[in-house]
Amino acid sequence: MRSPPAEGIWWAPHRASWWIGVLFALGSSCFAIAPFPGFVQLVGSGVDGAVFFVGSIFFTSAAALQCVESIRADPSPSRRLDRWSSVVQFAGTLLFNVNTFRAMQTGFANPEYNRLVWAPDAVGSACFLVSGYLAYVATCGCLFCWRRRDLEWRIAAVNLLGCVAFGISAIASFVVPSTGSVVDLAAANVCTAFGGFCFLAGAVLLLREGARGAGASARSLTAGA
Numbered sequence: 001m002r003s004p005p006a007e008g009i010w011w012a013p014h015r016a017s018w019w020i021g022v023l024f025a026l027g028s029s030c031f032a033i034a035p036f037p038g039f040v041q042l043v044g045s046g047v048d049g050a051v052f053f054v055g056s057i058f059f060t061s062a063a064a065l066q067c068v069e070s071i072r073a074d075p076s077p078s079r080r081l082d083r084w085s086s087v088v089q090f091a092g093t094l095l096f097n098v099n100t101f102r103a104m105q106t107g108f109a110n111p112e113y114n115r116l117v118w119a120p121d122a123v124g125s126a127c128f129l130v131s132g133y134l135a136y137v138a139t140c141g142c143l144f145c146w147r148r149r150d151l152e153w154r155i156a157a158v159n160l161l162g163c164v165a166f167g168i169s170a171i172a173s174f175v176v177p178s179t180g181s182v183v184d185l186a187a188a189n190v191c192t193a194f195g196g197f198c199f200l201a202g203a204v205l206l207l208r209e210g211a212r213g214a215g216a217s218a219r220s221l222t223a224g225a
Contacts, residue, residue, distance in 0.1 A: 021203045024203035
């Protein structure tokens with residue numbers, strides 16, 4: 001019997017991993033584009049803020065689906081870190097929903113900016129950092145490893161790099177109360193854009209991993225037949 005063709009990378013809407021990858025890719029693209037130099041001047045601050053908010057919704061949708069899939073997956077203790085990583089990541093995306101929504105209504109000059117916008121951003125970024133490292137450790141089986149040729153490791157590593165970038169961005173975007181100015185707006189924008197590109201790369205690799213896993217499953221079923 002001839003083996004069925006492997007499922008596609010770019011179009012497989014019946015596969016949950018495909019939706020996770022696509023939604024993360026869309027959200028990452030928003031976070032890579034919105035802080036890019038010249039974008040806010042081109043579209044205006046209202047549209048720029050909306051792009052951030054829409055990106056956070058895509059992130060939350062992907063994280064929610066990934067969380068459900070991790071809970072439904074193999075319940076063995078070896079997958080426990082994956083589940084915790086997904087749960088913490090989902091919490092972080094919810095906080096990004098809050099901060100990006102409030103940022104559309106609250107400027108740097110507002111004395112409540114740090115409480116309303118920066119605080120949920122900082123905590124959300126911390127959640128992402130914890131989640132990224134848990135996923136990395138789950139992939140390695142230890143605190144650190146180097147497996148450049150392993151697709152799963154590359155996904156975990158590039159996502160962790162994006163989490164670090166978001167964390168630096170959160171620190172740089174703190175508004176100093178005495179001056180009313182951001183610590184380093186340029187660094188905040190650069191790190192946010194870089195983190196977005198890292199997450200985009202991770203999402204594309206996730207699509208490849210999902211297609212490869214689907215192809216392997218199809219071959220197994222054929223062999224069993």
